Amino acid sequence: MRISCPHCGERDHREFEYLGSAKLLERPDGGDRAAFHDYVFQRKNPTGENAELWQHVMGCSAWLHVVRNITTHEITAVKLARDVKAAAR
Amino acid sequence: MNRFPTGGLIDRDISIPFTFDGQTYTAHPGDTLASALLANGVRLMGRSFKYHRPRGVLTAGSEEPNALMEIGIGADCTPNTRATTQEVYNGMVAQSQNRFPTLKADILAVNDLLSPFLGAGFYYKTFMWPKKFWEAIYEPIIRRAAGLGRLSGQADTADYDKAWAYCDVLIIGGGPAGLMAALTAAKGGAKIILADEDFIIGGRLNSEQTEVDGKHSQRWAAEVATQLAEMPNVRVMTRTTVTGAYDGGTYGAVERVGDHIADAHGAPRQIFWRIVAKHTILAAGATERPIAFPNNDRPGIMLASAVRTYAHRYGVAAGQRVAVFTNNDDGWRTARDLMALGVTVTGLIDARTDVAPDVDCPVFTGAAVVGTGGRLGIERLSVRTSDGSIQQINADCLAVSGGWNPSLHLTGHMGGKPTWREDIAAFVPSPDSIPNLVTVGAANGTFSTLGALKEGMAAAKAALKNLRLKQVRPKVPAADDAQGAVTAFWHVPDVKGRSWLDFQNDVTVKDIAVAHRENFRSVEHMKRYTTLGMATDQGKMSNMGALAVMSALTGQSIPETGTTIFRPPYTPVQMGALGAGAAGKGFAPERLTTSHDWATSRGASMIEVGLWHRASWFPREGETYWRQSCDREVKMVREAVGVCDVSTLGKIDIQGPDAGVFLDRVYTNVFSTLKVGKVRYGLMLREDGMVLDDGTTACIGQNHYVMTTTTGATGPVMSHLEFCAQCLWPELDVTMISVTEQWAQIAVAGPKSRELLAGLIDDISNESFPFMGCGAVSISGVNGRLFRISYSGELAYEIAVPARYGESLMDELVKRAEALGGGVYGMEALNVLRIEKGFLTHAEMDGRVTAADMGMSGMMSTKKDFIGKVSSQRDGLNDPMREQLVGIKPTGAVRQILGGSIMVNVDADPIRENMQGHVTSVCYSPTLDGMIGLAFVKGGHARIGQTIRAVDLLRNVDTLCEIVSPQFHDPEGEKLRG
């Protein structure tokens, strides 16, 4: 699998570390326990495209927002997670 | 000698000696071991896996199931090497395998007589009873008798390497299709890699008597290969097998750099390549398939294509009197070619009825071979003619042609299913099985030379178009356009005796029938029941035949019967190549502190902490046991002063206007109020409320902090902080970087530590450096940092200097410590000191504990949000009966406590249901003169003073303990503030 880091260009997947669903960007504000339960533990398991977080640990250490097809491993979009989060604000 | 007087791609001027089973023979450059043995009249090359039947070479390529050899001696010996691909080098030592005592007289051939008991499923049936016989008797005997080559048992001394390559177009296979694709793509300016498993480019062009572009196909191939090699945008990789297709246009490949030479002069033996290609053209050709008939495994029975390869490429006659058995036109070509070379063809047996072979030899159409005879090799065969009569034919070689199987294996590596083509009675790759890969030529079922050339060119043109490169129109050279007619014919029916399908695993047509009868009818079940296709050739020779037999038995078509899934690697890959660069220190790199050499020169015993190597203890004269050194070092710290290299602690430099706010959010406690020149202990949680790590963070300037993490958690903490900064709060203006390697950090601990530093640092007073103070200092002119922090409970400091001064600072500090009655201490003493003080490591913070479990609820700020705050409020995490951190010390007769012991109540059975907790850390405390431990006990905080048992059932230690505070030493902390 090849991931195009916006900083470093296309690199082999072994330079990256996988964290999980990009839902992790959506940390709830405030102290609602139910919201945190959902944020920490609940994940969708879609067939097909899924937004994920990867870190370029053996490169620039940027966290990346990667849209990957779980069935085919095709990667259709890679953005800096920082930008995705900022845009969502 | 069976060498023709002329012809072949061998250098007849040079003779190379080699040995096979102790006998010396000669070969020529260009020979494989198989061609050289055939040239020397050696037909018997191995024994079969299960029945030890004599076997000869069947093929002339990497699909070879029979002629497997041990090459080399001692540690350099490589078993299961295919004689058909191994080039002969000067002095090569080859040995047959799977025989005892010799190849010609193999005692274990008795297995063949036992074959009625060793058929399909014999493992599952025969040895079921009595049960205990399996391990004691059956398995050792079977293991001894069955098996292929032997491993030397010594470590592999050869070098292997790994490498990456990138290209626009990867072309797999250098036959007519691959060469034409390469030529076209290269002329268009694409950066290309042409990989071929053979050592000469050309594929079947080197094996046939045919013309391309008006010249001999061998010459055309050589000329194109030379032309390609001279182009700067082309990399031709011979002896390179593409073994697997992976996501994103990544391919695995093994290049055999040194397997064919006597002395590689330091070059690696093999290189494992990862090739990344924008486009791939698979031109892997096809392999001919055998026909199953009784005793079709006798040495001298070979694929017809192999017979032609040995003749045209190696100038070797596989026999003097050759018979041909075929179901397609290629068989005729074999007969004609051999006769043109002066070989006698004793019979052409064609299974088809409606053909009229134009060959000047005895011809039998509508006929079949129903048996063979000969000792250790074929001497004669029985032919059942179209009228049903049996005719005997003499032959020392039988060339068999059952049609061709496209080499589509790579297209199955990502789950692609092939398509059945009735006209060629074979599977071809389905388009788009691998993204951006196109299959051409024989691999695509296009068997004519001209067709292959055209397809190769078309695929290259399409790739050029996709790459937006120059379009070129090279002329397609003139070539043979015969596709060759074939009628499916898999095995000779209505015969007596065993007809072999899988030569390597000894599976017969009858075994498939047994599998069918016993209802193992799905292809995957049949494979596992009979072991067909499960040897090192992965069924390249046998899968199709078995499918056809099963399809006839079930009455389904072949595509309905199914196809087996091909997985990487295409051919066996040595572990050495796969593991290149990842053995020894490549597997576990060493991280050394700057004082490493200093420590080892003082006789320190080293211990691995993750990848770090740290000094465990420093034995002094007369100390023979680690405890003596450790106890002395602990006392030294408690009574005088000790020095320890603590550089392995993670150090993260955090800066920015929002750094304080950022720390507030990642630590449970408040950091934004920390003044410049102060250090604070902090606790970090995961978002689920469990403890991630602890450590101190110093404010060393306006908006400038230095965080320390535990040695083992540095990576995860750094990653976590980056996640928080980038993914959660990108609006915070904060940056961070690991400076673990940049700073050497040395602890000076003990009542005399201030006295020690007074001589080195101008102002070390309690006013300038109070407990938890920090600041810049100059040490002999070197700018460093001083932190008044303690991991021992004593008055203590940690000094950080740029890493290049680490060793000299260590040496200087230890000299001064020794002058004060102290000295250096290692990890063991450090551990005892922290247990005595109740300080934590990841033995306690094992990912399942909360701050409250560790008695640190007070560190959870109520004034701010922080990572893990909300989740830590979950009901279950606040159950008063959770396991909580306590100290334990023995109170009964048994004075020993073992780490990992389970805790049970005094009268309870030590079983899982009664578990009250577990012991995380133990040590002998010289300060308290006894063993102490840290443990997690259910509701432990409320059970101080109670008695409990620590039980280790494995080591049989059962200790009555008192539950105490985890702070054994100086619980008020007066010493470290002094």
Ligand SMILES: [Zn+2]
């Ligand atoms: Zn990057």
